[in-house]
Amino acid sequence: MLKRSLRKTHKKTISNEKSSSKDIKLKESDIPSNFEETIDTFKSIYSYPDNQDVVLRPIDISGINKKSTILFINTITDSKAIEDYVISPLLNNNDSSKKVEDIITIQSIKTKSKVGDIITKINQGNAALFVEGEDHAYLLGASNFESRAVEKAQNENVVKGPKEGFNEKATTNISLIRKRVKSENLVVESHIISKRSKNDLFLLYEKDLVSDKLLQNVKNRVNSLDVDAIQNLSLLEQYIEERKYSIFPTILYTERPDRAASFIEDGYIVLLMDNSPDALVLPATFWSFYHTSEEHYLRFPYGNFTRLLRILALFITLFTSSLYVAVVTYHSEMVPPDLLLAIAATREKLPFPAAVEVFIMEFAFELIREAGLRVPSPIGPTIGIVGALILGQAAVQANIVSPIVVIIVALGGLSSFAIGDISMNFTIRISRFLLLLSASFMGLYGITALFTMGIFYMVSIKSFGVPYLSPLTPSYASSGDKIFRKVLQKEILRPGYLKPKDLKKR
Amino acid sequence: MLIKEILGKFILVLFLLLFLSGCWDQKEVEELAFVIAIGIDKVEDKENKVRITYLISNPEAGSSAQSGGSQEPPREIISFVADDFISSRNMANSVIAKQITYDLLRMLIVSEDFARDENFIRWIYDATKSMEIERDIKLLVTKEESATFFQNNKPLLETRPHEYFEKILATGNEMGTIPESQLYQFFRITEADADLFLGIYGTTLKDENIQTSDDPQQITAGEFDFQGESNLTQFLGSAVFKEAMMIDSLTIEETRMAILLNPSLKPGFFLGTIPDPFDEKYRIAFRMENASPLKFDLKLTGGTPSIHVTVPLLLEVLSNHSMTGYQKDEEKRNKLEQSIEDNLNKEFNDFVKKTQEEYKSEPFGWSLLARKKFSTISDWENFDWMETYSDMKIDVDVQVKLGKFGRQSDLPRIEEIRD
Numbered sequence: 001m002l003k004r005s006l007r008k009t010h011k012k013t014i015s016n017e018k019s020s021s022k023d024i025k026l027k028e029s030d031i032p033s034n035f036e037e038t039i040d041t042f043k044s045i046y047s048y049p050d051n052q053d054v055v056l057r058p059i060d061i062s063g064i065n066k067k068s069t070i071l072f073i074n075t076i077t078d079s080k081a082i083e084d085y086v087i088s089p090l091l092n093n094n095d096s097s098k099k100v101e102d103i104i105t106i107q108s109i110k111t112k113s114k115v116g117d118i119i120t121k122i123n124q125g126n127a128a129l130f131v132e133g134e135d136h137a138y139l140l141g142a143s144n145f146e147s148r149a150v151e152k153a154q155n156e157n158v159v160k161g162p163k164e165g166f167n168e169k170a171t172t173n174i175s176l177i178r179k180r181v182k183s184e185n186l187v188v189e190s191h192i193i194s195k196r197s198k199n200d201l202f203l204l205y206e207k208d209l210v211s212d213k214l215l216q217n218v219k220n221r222v223n224s225l226d227v228d229a230i231q232n233l234s235l236l237e238q239y240i241e242e243r244k245y246s247i248f249p250t251i252l253y254t255e256r257p258d259r260a261a262s263f264i265e266d267g268y269i270v271l272l273m274d275n276s277p278d279a280l281v282l283p284a285t286f287w288s289f290y291h292t293s294e295e296h297y298l299r300f301p302y303g304n305f306t307r308l309l310r311i312l313a314l315f316i317t318l319f320t321s322s323l324y325v326a327v328v329t330y331h332s333e334m335v336p337p338d339l340l341l342a343i344a345a346t347r348e349k350l351p352f353p354a355a356v357e358v359f360i361m362e363f364a365f366e367l368i369r370e371a372g373l374r375v376p377s378p379i380g381p382t383i384g385i386v387g388a389l390i391l392g393q394a395a396v397q398a399n400i401v402s403p404i405v406v407i408i409v410a411l412g413g414l415s416s417f418a419i420g421d422i423s424m425n426f427t428i429r430i431s432r433f434l435l436l437l438s439a440s441f442m443g444l445y446g447i448t449a450l451f452t453m454g455i456f457y458m459v460s461i462k463s464f465g466v467p468y469l470s471p472l473t474p475s476y477a478s479s480g481d482k483i484f485r486k487v488l489q490k491e492i493l494r495p496g497y498l499k500p501k502d503l504k505k506r
Numbered sequence: 507m508l509i510k511e512i513l514g515k516f517i518l519v520l521f522l523l524l525f526l527s528g529c530w531d532q533k534e535v536e537e538l539a540f541v542i543a544i545g546i547d548k549v550e551d552k553e554n555k556v557r558i559t560y561l562i563s564n565p566e567a568g569s570s571a572q573s574g575g576s577q578e579p580p581r582e583i584i585s586f587v588a589d590d591f592i593s594s595r596n597m598a599n600s601v602i603a604k605q606i607t608y609d610l611l612r613m614l615i616v617s618e619d620f621a622r623d624e625n626f627i628r629w630i631y632d633a634t635k636s637m638e639i640e641r642d643i644k645l646l647v648t649k650e651e652s653a654t655f656f657q658n659n660k661p662l663l664e665t666r667p668h669e670y671f672e673k674i675l676a677t678g679n680e681m682g683t684i685p686e687s688q689l690y691q692f693f694r695i696t697e698a699d700a701d702l703f704l705g706i707y708g709t710t711l712k713d714e715n716i717q718t719s720d721d722p723q724q725i726t727a728g729e730f731d732f733q734g735e736s737n738l739t740q741f742l743g744s745a746v747f748k749e750a751m752m753i754d755s756l757t758i759e760e761t762r763m764a765i766l767l768n769p770s771l772k773p774g775f776f777l778g779t780i781p782d783p784f785d786e787k788y789r790i791a792f793r794m795e796n797a798s799p800l801k802f803d804l805k806l807t808g809g810t811p812s813i814h815v816t817v818p819l820l821l822e823v824l825s826n827h828s829m830t831g832y833q834k835d836e837e838k839r840n841k842l843e844q845s846i847e848d849n850l851n852k853e854f855n856d857f858v859k860k861t862q863e864e865y866k867s868e869p870f871g872w873s874l875l876a877r878k879k880f881s882t883i884s885d886w887e888n889f890d891w892m893e894t895y896s897d898m899k900i901d902v903d904v905q906v907k908l909g910k911f912g913r914q915s916d917l918p919r920i921e922e923i924r925d
Binding site: 067155328329330331333338340341342343344346347348350353354396441442443447 | 532533540564668669
């Protein structure tokens with residue numbers, strides 16, 4: 001019944017959809033030859049004068065005595081530049097022999113005749129100049145979108161190394177990368193990926209390194225998108241990834257230009273977009289989520305010490321709470337007598353089984369974390385106090401949880417912050433709960449079984465054709481930057497799994 | 507679509523399997539009563555029953571955790587007659603509230619009376635059947651009934667029972683006053699049917715008619731005379747088992763020699779004393795350790811089988827009551843070395859002779875070395891180690907090397923002080 005009724009509602013067609021064939025036809029056509037008609041067409045397209053920030057300014061070009069009109073959207077255009085380099089030269093011209101292109105002193109001028117193309121350019125912040133008697137419009141590059149300045153990277157902090165982070169303006173971001181890769185081989189390709197909002201996507205790669213097959217693969221996937229709007233890279237990531245239900249991320253998301261640049265230099269492809277203070281790096285392997293840029297900025301022993309801490313933290317996060325539950329409920333003979341008796345003593349008066357107890361605390365910890373993230377910053381510090389005091393101290397005193405569980409959950413929670421990447425962080429946190437669940441039902445056997453299944457799964461997934469755990473398994477030629485890194489002078493190979501055109505770094 | 511549906515159902519079934527079949531041996535730690543030691547005694551007139559004693563640890567005792575830490579006693583002892591120590595668990599639960607578990611079992615204690623019984627082997631082998639009993643637990647023999655032993659044993663400082671037993675046995679092992687005595691060794695030696703097994707010997711009863719003997723090293727459990735305010739329990743010497751039956755007990759010194767002569771054990775530092783060659787009134791204290799591995803020369807085929815053992819020892823002289831100046835006089839040092847060597851040689855050879863004549867087998871684990879000399883198992887079995895051992899020509903040769911003479915080797919000359 002339910003199914004049938006659902007099917008019925010689903011069948012209902014959306015009736016109020018208007019045909020847009022007229023609009024499409026208009027956009028395909030050239031601009032009308034009649035100057036007045038042209039202006040009227042664009043007035044209607046931009047709903048002038050209802051549209052407040054659309055500016056239409058008629059200009060009589062002195063000298064050559066032609067009527068013209070300049071059209072731009074003043075909120076996304078540099079009005080000062082238009083005034084100085086377009087309007088005033090046009091008005092002050094005395095030379096009757098000069099062409100319009102020569103009178104205007106602005107940096108970039110393009111001519112377009114299709115209505116659709118002109119609209120696109122205007123929407124990108126350019127100004128359009130229509131001149132009487134000419135069958136094309138001049139498009140003047142004066143776009144000026146609002147954006148913040150280059151600031152410190154917020155989420156990927158380093159102590160030693162560059163502090164710059166990407167901001168929401170793609171041109172700034174490209175400039176930040178060009179600053180690091182000063183090479184003519186660095187290509188910045190632009191693709192329009194959405195149908196309605198016409199979002200631009202920039203593909204950055206080194207043309208003498210990147211594998212053509214990989215590049216083609218990425219381009220195909222980006223160009224085959226059929227959506228109205230993709231505002232930023234976080235959304236694009238979900239459109240182009242292969243396994244949308246998987247808990248493992250397959251595209252790296254970084255806000256550090258230095259990281260993006262070093263990936264480009266290894267033959268990876270980097271995606272940039274406006275409105276995204278970050279870059280997407282693809283393909284991504286497990287290791288790229290595990291590494292941070294600081295490990296290469298720190299000297300060899302220090303960097304590897306950090307790596308050691310991180311891999312330990314990874315396993316501590318995954319396994320402490322589940323191991324505790326498994327050992328306490330199924331395998332008490334494994335624990336040294338003193339510890340076992342201490343655990344038994346603290347559990348003596350507790351109302352819940354160990355598994356429930358750990359679940360409660362883990363859940364509470366996740367709550368503190370989420371609350372701390374969402375809470376308005378003025379009352380932020382209270383969250384820490386409330387969380388630590390109420391959940392830690394009071395819960396133990398009220399005999400709801402044992403002190404050992406507080407230690408275990410706090411240790412696991414603390415360690416989970418060592419994985420900096422937000423996606424991998426979620427992966428680890430979710431797997432921790434899955435492991436906890438299997439531990440509470442099947443003990444150590446459950447943990448082992450689930451972990452093995454997880455490893456199987458990780459080996460099976462690929463990111464743009466690259467196995468997730470490569471170069472560890474399957475083994476590839478690479479610089480050996482896996483769990484630990486080598487001395488810089490020994491990292492002489494680019495990752496072989498990318499099939500770069502030039503494997504050896506000089 | 508169909509595939510997705512089937513896959514979905516399959517995953518659901520897997521999950522159900524997890525939830526329905528999980529938790530089958532789940533047991534929370536606070537629901538368990540941890541038995542630290544089991545005592546087994548003979549029951550008068552009933553050959554098919556044993557008296558089982560449980561020493562149960564109270565986890566809350568001595569715990570400083572906020573939710574624990576009560577004034578409860580650290581242990582609980584329950585003693586009753588049962589068929590064996592496996593089924594006895596259920597019976598104990600009619601008195602003990604929590605489920606009895608052997609997860610933390612560290613010791614199996616039998617009374618000497620029971621250990622000397624020929625039926626002892628029938629009960630001790632139950633330990634191989636139970637899943638929970640680990641093979642590295644200790645086997646202890648007590649002079650009295652084990653039930654009495656448990657009740658008399660009241661450690662003053664290490665009140666938590668597992669802690670007390672672990673500590674005192676580990677220390678005794680290191681000092682060489684008691685053998686290692688793990689259960690699996692007992693099973694292995696019994697089944698190999700060639701050597702003697704040494705079990706830990708202990709008691710809480712002081713032997714009333716002991717006289718302070720000449721040599722404080724020649725004592726066994728119950729013979730250590732001490733006064734003061736402490737626990738009555740003493741673990742000293744070892745119980746000798748031949749073919750899974752206790753036949754005798756060894757003194758501290760004999761236990762130490764048995765450990766030193768055993769090539770499979772790694773002895774620590776042993777302290778001992780011997781008569782001073784320069785003044786028979788006094789004894790010299792020394793610390794000895796194996797300088798290098800033992801050397802064996804086994805001639806088992808052709809004529810009388812003979813074994814020649816070289817025991818290289820490193821000695822540190824730690825007391826010098828005769829106040830002889832060794833450090834500057836090589837002659838004196840040689841005399842000392844010779845005297846120690848003679849002494850130890852005599853002790854070792856006397857002990858070996860004792861094992862040959864009294865026990866007709868050895869507690870040194872030499873049969874493992876001898877086995878290598880035979881090419882087939884039947885050859886070895888025909889040789890019959892236990893039978894042949896008593897007739898073997900055995901020669902122990904101790905080679906002493908003197909080490910330091912204590913932290914300060916020089917002593918003041920007594921004549922100068924008393925002038």
